[in-house]
Amino acid sequence: MDFGLVELSAEDRALQSEIRAFLAEIFTPDVFQHEHETGSGFNPKVYEALGARGWLYPELPVEQGGAGFTPVQKRIMELELIRQDARVMMMQGTSSLPMAAVRKYMDPAVADPILKECAAGRAVMCLGYSEPDGGSDIANAKVRAVQDGDMWTINGSKMWTTGAHISTYTFLITRTDPEAPKHKGITMILVPLKSEGVTIQAIRTFSGERTNIVYYEDVQVHDSMRVGGVNNGWTVLHGPLDEEHSIGLDMNGGLTDVSVGTGMCRVLGASMNEVASWAHKATGSKGQLLADDIRVRESLGAAMVDYEAGISTPGPMGRVKASDVLVKNAAALQDLVGTVGLLPMNTEGSIGNGDIEYAHRFAQGTATYGGTVEVFRTIIAQHVLGLPKAQLPGAKVFLAGKKK
Amino acid sequence: MDLVELRRNDYTLEEVSQEVLVAFGDFFSDQCPTSLVRASQPLGFDQGLWDRLVEMGTTTMGLPESAGGDGAGMVELALVAEEFGRAIAPAPYIEHIVTSRALAAADNPALVEILAGAADGSRIVALASAPITPGAKQLVPAGAIAKDVLAFVGEDLVLFSVDTPFPHVANQGSTPLAWWDFDSVSQRTVIATGDEALRIYTRAHDERMVLTAAALVGMTEYALGLTVEFTKTRETMGVLIATLQGVAFPLTDIATNIAGARNIARKAAWYLDFSPDERPELPAIALVYASQTATHGTQQAAHLQGGLGFTVENDISMYFLRAKGWGSIAGDPNALLATIGDQVLASVK
Numbered sequence: 001m002d003f004g005l006v007e008l009s010a011e012d013r014a015l016q017s018e019i020r021a022f023l024a025e026i027f028t029p030d031v032f033q034h035e036h037e038t039g040s041g042f043n044p045k046v047y048e049a050l051g052a053r054g055w056l057y058p059e060l061p062v063e064q065g066g067a068g069f070t071p072v073q074k075r076i077m078e079l080e081l082i083r084q085d086a087r088v089m090m091m092q093g094t095s096s097l098p099m100a101a102v103r104k105y106m107d108p109a110v111a112d113p114i115l116k117e118c119a120a121g122r123a124v125m126c127l128g129y130s131e132p133d134g135g136s137d138i139a140n141a142k143v144r145a146v147q148d149g150d151m152w153t154i155n156g157s158k159m160w161t162t163g164a165h166i167s168t169y170t171f172l173i174t175r176t177d178p179e180a181p182k183h184k185g186i187t188m189i190l191v192p193l194k195s196e197g198v199t200i201q202a203i204r205t206f207s208g209e210r211t212n213i214v215y216y217e218d219v220q221v222h223d224s225m226r227v228g229g230v231n232n233g234w235t236v237l238h239g240p241l242d243e244e245h246s247i248g249l250d251m252n253g254g255l256t257d258v259s260v261g262t263g264m265c266r267v268l269g270a271s272m273n274e275v276a277s278w279a280h281k282a283t284g285s286k287g288q289l290l291a292d293d294i295r296v297r298e299s300l301g302a303a304m305v306d307y308e309a310g311i312s313t314p315g316p317m318g319r320v321k322a323s324d325v326l327v328k329n330a331a332a333l334q335d336l337v338g339t340v341g342l343l344p345m346n347t348e349g350s351i352g353n354g355d356i357e358y359a360h361r362f363a364q365g366t367a368t369y370g371g372t373v374e375v376f377r378t379i380i381a382q383h384v385l386g387l388p389k390a391q392l393p394g395a396k397v398f399l400a401g402k403k404k
Numbered sequence: 405m406d407l408v409e410l411r412r413n414d415y416t417l418e419e420v421s422q423e424v425l426v427a428f429g430d431f432f433s434d435q436c437p438t439s440l441v442r443a444s445q446p447l448g449f450d451q452g453l454w455d456r457l458v459e460m461g462t463t464t465m466g467l468p469e470s471a472g473g474d475g476a477g478m479v480e481l482a483l484v485a486e487e488f489g490r491a492i493a494p495a496p497y498i499e500h501i502v503t504s505r506a507l508a509a510a511d512n513p514a515l516v517e518i519l520a521g522a523a524d525g526s527r528i529v530a531l532a533s534a535p536i537t538p539g540a541k542q543l544v545p546a547g548a549i550a551k552d553v554l555a556f557v558g559e560d561l562v563l564f565s566v567d568t569p570f571p572h573v574a575n576q577g578s579t580p581l582a583w584w585d586f587d588s589v590s591q592r593t594v595i596a597t598g599d600e601a602l603r604i605y606t607r608a609h610d611e612r613m614v615l616t617a618a619a620l621v622g623m624t625e626y627a628l629g630l631t632v633e634f635t636k637t638r639e640t641m642g643v644l645i646a647t648l649q650g651v652a653f654p655l656t657d658i659a660t661n662i663a664g665a666r667n668i669a670r671k672a673a674w675y676l677d678f679s680p681d682e683r684p685e686l687p688a689i690a691l692v693y694a695s696q697t698a699t700h701g702t703q704q705a706a707h708l709q710g711g712l713g714f715t716v717e718n719d720i721s722m723y724f725l726r727a728k729g730w731g732s733i734a735g736d737p738n739a740l741l742a743t744i745g746d747q748v749l750a751s752v753k
Contacts, residue, residue, distance in 0.1 A: 001415060001421075001479060002414040002674075004412055005411050075410065082407070255413075258413060270407065272748055273751075276748050276749045291749050297742040297746055297749070298745055300745035301741030301742055301744035301748070302741050302745075303748075304689065304744050305696075305741070312668045313667065314663055315663075317659065377657075385652075389647065
């Protein structure tokens with residue numbers, strides 16, 4: 001066990017200062033404004049500036065476009081980016097999931113140039129998993145890929161493909177054998193989104209984040225873009241999925257968050273800080289400073305207990321807990337500050353430039369994306385508690401002949 | 405608070421800690437079956453079990469070497485508490501350990517004899533929950549079996565000693581609670597005053613909160629296990645109830661809360677051992693969250709066994725009753741919230 005401050009070598013301390021100064025330079029007010037307007041979780045200038053130094057995926061070796069950072073150095077970078085704005089870096093996190101599979105399963109002659117573009121910040125990848133009628137049951141994918149010689153023809157549509165509009169590639173789940181049980185008939189293909197027949201349509205969410213529906217109409221993709229074996233897609237998917245689900249994380253001696261929930265909790269933590277700062281200045285109806293008000297003290301205490309639970313619960317359980325506590329406390333903090341809690345960014349009197357208002361909208365999405373909390377409770381039921389699987393009618397269906 | 409502090413977040417147990425966990429897990433499952441817990445009701449104390457705990461070194465492990473102990477830290481003591489809670493053992497482990505450590509910390513020559521008695525388990529010592537106010541009796545945890553109770557009076561930390569403990573009072577958790585009439589106790593030893601007294605008292609309270617939190621984690625986990633097994637064998641309308649989301653999902657929430665509460669309790673213990681001046685709110689957070697976890701978890705675990713979970717005959721009843729019965733002894737969760745909030749407020753000043 002160790003919860004101590006990480007003692008940095010002189011070299012790492014210098015690196016930390018260098019990173020901090022560099023990020024302060026590239027995260028200009030324009031960057032925040034751009035993110036606020038687009039909700040894309042991506043900024044080409046920031047990504048390319050980081051990529052030019054090998055700092056976008058700095059844990060990668062230099063020859064792969066990284067900077068060969070040690071786990072401590074990587075953690076320094078992560079935290080410094082969060083200090084700036086985690087929202088802009090969303091597509092970095094998303095891309096890193098398929099990048100690992102591409103590196104592992106594709107022919108290096110094809111994969112290397114693609115991965116180099118990603119590392120340089122000139123390309124990002126999105127996840128073509130969910131479908132309009134599928135949601136979190138991603139093994140049920142119906143987007144069809146049919147092979148003819150060296151080419152695949154892809155038809156169908158994907159939903160919730162966040163980042164599709166700014167990504168160069170999508171890591172697509174395709175149905176390649178409709179006769180096989182659903183987990184055994186899928187193949188992963190890295191589809192260039194510039195391909196003819198791809199249409200991307202925006203879906204706006206009330207957190208401000210943009211996601212997309214993507215239509216594939218007779219899209220032609222070369223077989224060299226297949227990731228892993230034909231009909232072996234479920235195996236290929238497992239690495240990226242487990243990482244997204246916080247399963248089997250390498251904790252790196254405590255230099256990693258215990259679950260993806262920690263990122264969600266930081267939004268709650270930021271709100272708590274803003275409410276606390278507000279309470280040091282605001283006064284109640286009898287003129288009393290709100291920082292001395294028992295209701296404010298207890299509410300912040302309750303939020304703190306939940307925050308600590310959110311960042312301390314490991315693995316898939318942490319993902320559920322973090323979303324639950326964020327949803328609950330974002331609303332509670334809004335109530336605590338009153339009507340000003342409703343004011344968004346860039347409005348007169350908003351708290352923390354809209355942080356409180358934003359948190360309540362943002363929270364709702366965390367219960368769904370990356371797999372709903374219900375999907376995760378199912379994972380916990382089976383993998384943590386060892387409960388038997390439900391025999392659901394759709395669990396083992398063959399997709400052939402199934403008309404929808 | 406600093407959301408990007410460069411700290412380790414490593415919950416991996418050292419090998420020696422693992423051994424403590426296993427050794428005490430084995431001890432309690434061998435020596436403390438639920439039949440023994442039942443037989444010890446309503447007092448909640450079994451002399452034979454206490455003697456074996458003493459033989460196991462439980463009363464000395466947490467004392468400093470200067471007081472004849474093994475110098476174990478809070479992390480190890482919290483691991484023992486987790487196993488102690490899992491067994492809902494009828495023994496004053498938490499009260500006795502934190503009070504003995506407070507007495508040892510006072511390093512007062514007048515205490516040598518009492519400390520020796522505490523170390524060999526022959527003299528059970530306890531800690532009052534609130535400062536003494538003249539004219540008011542106080543419910544003292546383990547007060548029905550302890551002859552020496554440490555309490556704060558004015559600016560002094562005072563050990564009140566009696567020849568016969570005050571009589572047991574029935575309580576929901578079947579613990580050896582007693583009303584102590586401190587006014588009537590003439591044998592008093594001032595063990596520390598002023599800042600030192602406050603420091604020792606605060607530390608003892610923090611330790612009690614952390615050890616209670618750990619015990620509540622073990623308690624809730626055992627209750628969850630009982631119900632998980634039940635749902636894997638019980639059928640309704642042709643399916644095992646464990647396959648129903650209305651049953652499975654509440655169980656996953658209990659497991660989730662336990663995992664978080666355990667990590668927080670261990671982290672709080674680590675801070676007391678290695679960085680006691682930082683995160684002063686962690687013991688309270690650990691207790692509040694573990695108490696919520698235990699109250700909710702044992703209630704749900706009992707409920708998910710339906711009417712059977714509501715019967716005295718079912719072991720889960722003992723867990724349900726102790727979740728509150730143990731949790732509220734170490735502190736009022738709601739009163740602690742304001743002090744936790746104060747730390748959040750202070751962190752942005």
